[in-house]
Every structure is written in structure tokens, then in C-alpha cells.
Amino acid sequence: MEKFETFTGIVCPLDRSNVDTDAIIPKQFLKSIKRSGFGPNLFDEWRYLDHGEPGMDNSQRPLNPDFVLNDARYQGAKILLTSKNFGCGSSREHAPWALEDYGFRVILAPSFADIFFNNCFKNGILPIVLKEETVDELFALSGGPQALEITVDLQAQTLSYAGGETVPFDVDPFRKHCLLNGLDDIGLTLEHVDDIRAYEARRRSEAPWLFT
Amino acid sequence: MMSAKTLYDKLWESHVVRTDENGTALIYIDRHLVHEVTSPQAFEGLRLAGRKPWRTGANLATPDHNVPTTERSGGVSAIVDPISRTQVETLDDNCDSFGITEFKMLDPRQGIVHVVGPEQGATLPGMTVVCGDSHTSTHGAMGALAFGIGTSEVEHALATQCLIQKKSKAMLIRVEGAVTPGITAKDIVLAIIGEIGTAGGTGYAIEFAGQAIRDLSIEGRLTLCNMAIEAGARAGFVAVDEKTIDYVKGRPYAPEGENWESAVSYWRNLHSDEGAVFDKEVVLDGSAIKPQVTWGTSPEMVVSVDESVPDPVAEADEVKAGGMRRALEYMGLEAGTPIEQIKLDRIFIGSCTNSRIEDLRAAADVAKGRQVAANIKQALVVPGSGLVKAQAEAEGLDKIFTEAGFEWREPGCSMCLAMNADRLEPGERCASTSNRNFEGRQGQGGRTHLVSPAMAAAAAVAGHFTDISALKLGGDDDGEI
Numbered sequence: 001m002e003k004f005e006t007f008t009g010i011v012c013p014l015d016r017s018n019v020d021t022d023a024i025i026p027k028q029f030l031k032s033i034k035r036s037g038f039g040p041n042l043f044d045e046w047r048y049l050d051h052g053e054p055g056m057d058n059s060q061r062p063l064n065p066d067f068v069l070n071d072a073r074y075q076g077a078k079i080l081l082t083s084k085n086f087g088c089g090s091s092r093e094h095a096p097w098a099l100e101d102y103g104f105r106v107i108l109a110p111s112f113a114d115i116f117f118n119n120c121f122k123n124g125i126l127p128i129v130l131k132e133e134t135v136d137e138l139f140a141l142s143g144g145p146q147a148l149e150i151t152v153d154l155q156a157q158t159l160s161y162a163g164g165e166t167v168p169f170d171v172d173p174f175r176k177h178c179l180l181n182g183l184d185d186i187g188l189t190l191e192h193v194d195d196i197r198a199y200e201a202r203r204r205s206e207a208p209w210l211f212t
Numbered sequence: 213m214m215s216a217k218t219l220y221d222k223l224w225e226s227h228v229v230r231t232d233e234n235g236t237a238l239i240y241i242d243r244h245l246v247h248e249v250t251s252p253q254a255f256e257g258l259r260l261a262g263r264k265p266w267r268t269g270a271n272l273a274t275p276d277h278n279v280p281t282t283e284r285s286g287g288v289s290a291i292v293d294p295i296s297r298t299q300v301e302t303l304d305d306n307c308d309s310f311g312i313t314e315f316k317m318l319d320p321r322q323g324i325v326h327v328v329g330p331e332q333g334a335t336l337p338g339m340t341v342v343c344g345d346s347h348t349s350t351h352g353a354m355g356a357l358a359f360g361i362g363t364s365e366v367e368h369a370l371a372t373q374c375l376i377q378k379k380s381k382a383m384l385i386r387v388e389g390a391v392t393p394g395i396t397a398k399d400i401v402l403a404i405i406g407e408i409g410t411a412g413g414t415g416y417a418i419e420f421a422g423q424a425i426r427d428l429s430i431e432g433r434l435t436l437c438n439m440a441i442e443a444g445a446r447a448g449f450v451a452v453d454e455k456t457i458d459y460v461k462g463r464p465y466a467p468e469g470e471n472w473e474s475a476v477s478y479w480r481n482l483h484s485d486e487g488a489v490f491d492k493e494v495v496l497d498g499s500a501i502k503p504q505v506t507w508g509t510s511p512e513m514v515v516s517v518d519e520s521v522p523d524p525v526a527e528a529d530e531v532k533a534g535g536m537r538r539a540l541e542y543m544g545l546e547a548g549t550p551i552e553q554i555k556l557d558r559i560f561i562g563s564c565t566n567s568r569i570e571d572l573r574a575a576a577d578v579a580k581g582r583q584v585a586a587n588i589k590q591a592l593v594v595p596g597s598g599l600v601k602a603q604a605e606a607e608g609l610d611k612i613f614t615e616a617g618f619e620w621r622e623p624g625c626s627m628c629l630a631m632n633a634d635r636l637e638p639g640e641r642c643a644s645t646s647n648r649n650f651e652g653r654q655g656q657g658g659r660t661h662l663v664s665p666a667m668a669a670a671a672a673v674a675g676h677f678t679d680i681s682a683l684k685l686g687g688d689d690d691g692e693i
Contacts, residue, residue, distance in 0.1 A: 017535060018410060018510050022650045027631050031278065031295040033252035033302050035363075045652050054295055083531070085411040088444065089650060090629075091346040092250065093362035114380075114414055114446050115346055115360055122364035172378070174236040185364070186261070189372045192230055192238060196266075196374055199229040199240055209467035209475045210242050210339065 009078030087116025250344030323597020333463025413445030567596030585675030
């Protein structure tokens with residue numbers, strides 16, 4: 001995983017609540033056996049006017065001009081601003097894969113669904129929970145003729161942007177450490193092989209039926 | 213004296229391998245279920261890193277999301293969609309090369325992973341159960357801690373038999389009193405989601421309790437826990453009781469002999485202690501629950517069958533009202549329309565929520581001696597596993613369905629998420645026993661209403677939603693609804 005470095009990026013405002021992972025990446029694209037290449041089909045049913053299927057040349061498809069991702073102001077956006085309970089529904093990691101492949105590194109919302117939230121960190125995406133009023137303010141600022149740019153500093157845990165106070169945010173210390181250092185969870189867990197073996201030995205004696 | 217513990221405390225504490233200073237824990241996983249959609253990249257990751265599964269025998273795989281539900285004796289190579297075929301072949305190859313037990317497509321035990329696990333006794337009380345599928349919460353019905361994971365965690369579970377987790381908060385949902393006849397686990401869980409909302413359980417593990425829950429069969433509890441995730445909770449579970457133990461006994465993967473005795477005595481402690489404290493408690497009156505029908509594009513958009521489509525004008529919360537307007541537009545519904553006047557195009561009875569034998573019996577009870585209405589283009593019945601299918605056929609349920617005009621299919625996820633050929637066309641309206649009514653879930657532009665199996669069967673016969681509480685069952689009336 002790439003290290004998460006401080007960056008400044010355009011904010012794309014998606015003002016909908018309960019955006020589910022079926023909307024983020026529709027099921028027909030889940031048939032891929034690869035991890036990459038989902039970006040062009042991010043929000044496929046909202047983004048294009050036709051029905052998308054794997055293998056289509058997405059550059060030739062009719063875009064939905066009313067969908068925010070297609071707005072000229074937000075091209076190249078690295079930060080997605082959205083509303084409550086983002087990423088609900090299916091556990092498909094194809095959702096963060098699609099967001100990451102498109103270029104999003106940070107998602108700002110008042111709340112996230114648990115599995116999606118967790119999946120983001122495994123893919124170098126930082127999901128940040130903000131207060132409702134902060135989210136409302138950012139929606140107002142990002143809807144103007146000029147796109148809003150925010151600087152995300154994970155080390156300092158701050159968001160800063162022109163015309164606003166610096167906004168601090170919370171992040172789990174372990175997740176922060178992994179993102180900043182680009183660490184792989186499996187490698188970290190395998191540092192504790194002895195603990196796992198000891199647990200298994202203990203458990204095997206108290207609940208042997210689990211090991212048959 | 214030890215402090216009173218919740219069932220969640222007990223399940224959690226018995227699986228902690230280690231905890232670091234900020235509370236992040238390494239949790240041991242007893243059972244990992246695998247299917248074809250969320251595993252290929254995980255196996256590829258193992259290969260790239262030169263790793264092997266930590267404990268091969270803890271894994272059990274079966275293809276379900278992509279498999280055709282029509283005649284399929286031609287096997288995997290006969291799957292028409294080449295990308296679906298590749299995914300099923302990839303699962304077969306991965307399981308073969310890593311030595312993981314797989315119920316392949318033509319195995320009589322193949323089926324939806326969340327039907328197969330409990331059916332085989334592969335998910336047991338007190339276990340931690342994970343799968344790369346959000347409906348893994350289903351297995352909590354056995355008194356297990358079961359939750360869905362993403363593909364990175366599938367790889368992590370394969371490689372280490374552990375997951376890095378933080379403990380959730382504990383919620384108790386008590387459904388007090390007995391439900392009225394005809395009210396099922398599906399109605400109960402939809403009523404719960406209607407009450408707490410689709411994010412109501414976010415950050416929590418939910419224990420379901422109260423008389424209405426205790427009264428449920430294990431299959432009913434599987435339906436209930438299946439939809440904990442639709443309330444936002446990764447895990448939902450029910451305490452072990454005699455029904456749980458009776459259900460497990462004699463299943464292929466269940467413990468035997470001396471192990472059975474010690475397992476049972478361990479399992480009998482899998483309940484919340486008297487006086488245990490929860491972070492949140494919610495109480496519902498079971499006797500007030502009526503047959504539920506969703507009207508919108510989120511499972512929380514639900515009403516009783518005798519109500520009407522709600523009006524956004526009456527909603528004080530402007531964000532919520534906006535969501536309602538959007539849902540009404542997508543669903544092609546007008547506020548104020550009585551639910552019973554909503555006409556349907558297709559019916560889907562199946563999915564990890566409602567495809568077990570009791571579900572099929574309930575639907576067949578309604579279908580018996582009746583006919584699918586002329587305006588219904590298709591009414592599908594898709595059993596949850598090959599064994600459920602065989603059982604239903606032994607009871608003659610397949611005949612009841614086909615004589616009534618339903619199609620009787622091979623097991624799989626089917627039209628719940630339309631990854632195979634079973635799907636809605638744009639604008640079509642479906643009464644579905646599945647778990648998600650999201651936009652496009654059953655096919656782009658498709659409109660989904662979530663209901664119980666009996667309600668779906670009654671809608672098939674009537675051509676529109678109808679209250680099953682008023683219905684005579686078992687084919688002893690004149691066949692009309």
C-alpha cells in the first residue's frame with residue numbers, strides 16, 4: 001500500500017445520504033477477478049445515461065450531465081464530500097477499489113457504514129467523520145463557481161481550506177499509523193504468530209470441537 | 213462475583229488473541245465461508261506473497277452469487293456469461309490448489325453460503341464466523357459472532373486465521389409479546405429497521421431478545437439476523453437455547469460423542485447474564501407488528517400492508533423528505549397510494565434471507581390451489597441450497613409452485629442481486645423476499661418491495677400486495693384472493 005502523504009485536492013460534493021455500495025459500484029462489475037480498473041464504473045448508474053456492462057468502452061458512453069462527477073468544476077477531484085451513512089449495504093471491497101481507482105483519497109461525511117469504513121483503510125483511502133454543521137458548510141463552499149480545495153494533513157489530523165478555520169479530525173491511532181507508513185495488515189499480524197499459536201493451543205483444550 | 217456479561221462480551225472475549233494499548237484487538241476466526249465474488253483477489257494476494265491458508269479446515273466454500281438457476285447439468289463450462297463462468301472457475305481452481313473444501317456447483321450441498329453454513333452445522337454456537345459478504349450476520353442466529361468483511365480481510369483471515377478488530381458497542385433489541393399468526397421473522401426485522409433506521413445499528417453488535425424472538429424457529433432467527441446489517445449493525449445474534457442445540461444436533465459438521473456433550477455445556481452459557489448492561493436498548497411490541505412492505509429504496513422505508521405510501525410533506529426532517537421524494541420518483545409511486553393497490557410485474561422468493569424450507573412451506577401454503585395472476589410476468593422460487601431443494605421436492609412443494617404458475621429453480625443468490633441472468637428490466641416492480649431494495653439492486657431501473665415469503669406468494673396470486681392475515685391457507689378456499 002502507498003504511504004498516505006499530505007496533499008491538497010478538489011472536493012466533489014455528492015449530496016445524498018445512504019449512498020450504498022451497489023450505487024458506488026454496480027454488481028455487474030463485481031465479476032472481475034482483479035483489484036484494479038473499477039474507476040471508470042464508479043457510480044456507473046448515476047454517471048452514465050446508458051446501461052453499463054464490463055468490457056464496454058466507457059469513453060464512448062453518454063454521460064449524465066446532471067451528475068456531479070461529470071461537472072467540469074470537479075474534474076480531478078481527490079476528496080469526496082457526501083452525506084450520512086455513506087457506503088451502506090454490501091461488503092464489496094470493489095467500492096473502495098473503484099473510489100481509489102478514480103482518484104479519491106479522502107471521503108468526508110457525517111457518518112459511514114461500518115464495513116465500508118473499515119475497507120477504506122485497507123486501500124489507502126482515509127474516511128473522515130465530520131460534524132453535520134462542518135459538512136453543511138463544506139457543501140455550501142464546494143457548490144460555488146470555483147471548486148473548493150482542501151489540504152488534508154493526516155499527521156496533524158487537520159483539514160484546511162481558504163476562507164475557513166482549520167478543522168481537526170479524529171482517526172484511530174492504529175489506522176493512522178498504517179496509512180502513514182503504507183503498512184500491510186497481514187504482515188503486522190504475522191508478527192504475532194506466537195500469540196496466535198498460544199491462543200489456538202489454549203482454545204483447543206477448552207473447545208476441542210472447534211478444531212476437528 | 214464476576215460482573216454480568218452480555219452475550220457479545222462472552223463471544224468477543226473468548227476470541228481475543230491479543231489487544232494493543234489503544235484497544236485494537238486481534239480476534240481469532242473459527243469459521244471462514246468463501247464464495248466466488250469476493251475471494252479471487254484474496255487468493256491472488258496470498259499467491260503473490262507466497263502465503264498459504266493458516267488453517268485450511270476452517271474454510272468452507274461454495275459458489276452462489278453468479279451461478280445460473282436454470283437447468284445447469286452442463287456444469288461450470290456451460291455457464292453462458294463468460295465473466296461469471298471465469299469467476300466460478302477461479303473459485304474452483306483456488307479451492308483445489310489450496311486444499312479448501314468446496315461444494316461445487318453440481319454438488320447437492322451447493323447453495324447460498326449463508327444457507328449452507330448452518331445447514332451443514334459448519335457454523336456453530338460460540339464461533340466467530342466471517343465471510344466476504346455483508347449478510348454473514350445471518351449466522352448470529354446460532355449464537356455466534358458473525359460478520360461480513362471485505363476482500364482484504366478475506367485474505368487476512370485466510371493467511372492468519374485472525375482479524376484486526378475493535379470491539380463494537382452492544383445493543384439489545386427486545387421484541388416483547390407474541391406476534392399474531394402469519395407474522396414472520398421478516399416482518400419483525402423490517403419493523404425493527406423501520407423503527408431504528410438503516411444506520412440505527414451502526415457501530416453496534418445487536419442482540420435480539422424478547423418473547424417474539426424466543427418464539428422464532430432457528431430458521432426464523434436466521435432471517436432476523438440476516439438483516440441486522442440492513443439496520444447498520446455488522447453483527448446481530450440471538451442467545452442459545454434448546455432450539456439452537458436441537459437444530460445443530462446430527463448435522464454433518466456438528467460435534468459428536470464426548471465433544472458434543474462438552475460443546476452443549478459450553479453453549480448453554482451463551483446468553484447475556486442477568487443484569488448485563490448494554491450501551492443501548494430498544495423495545496418493540498411484537499403483538500403490534502403487521503405484515504411489512506417496503507415502499508422506497510432503503511429498507512427503512514417500510515410500512516404495514518394496510519397503510520399507504522407515506523407523504524414527504526408530512527416529514528419534518530428536510531434531508532429525509534428529500535430522500536423520500538427521490539425514492540418515490542425512482543419507485544414510480546405517488547404518496548397516499550394504499551399499499552394493497554400497488555400492482556406487481558415479478559415475484560422473487562429466495563435469497564439468504566428467505567430461501568429455507570420453512571420459507572418455501574409458507575409460500576407454498578399460500579400458492580396451493582391458486583394461480584399466479586395474469587399481470588405477473590414471472591414468479592420465481594429459488595431454494596437456498598441443493599438440500600433445501602431436495603427437501604422441498606420430497607414434500608411436493610415444487611409441484612404446488614409449478615401448478616400455480618411459479619418457476620422452480622436451482623439454488624443460488626439469483627434475483628436478490630441479479631449477478632446472474634435473473635433480473636428486473638427497467639421500471640419493473642417486484643415483490644421480493646430478499647434484503648435490499650436499493651436502486652438497481654435487482655437490475656438497473658428495477659423497483660423492489662421487500663416482503664415475507666407468504667406475502668410474496670399472496671402478491672403473486674393477487675397481482676398486487678394483499679394482506680395475508682385475511683387469507684385462508686392450504687388451498688381450501690375457492691382459489692381467489
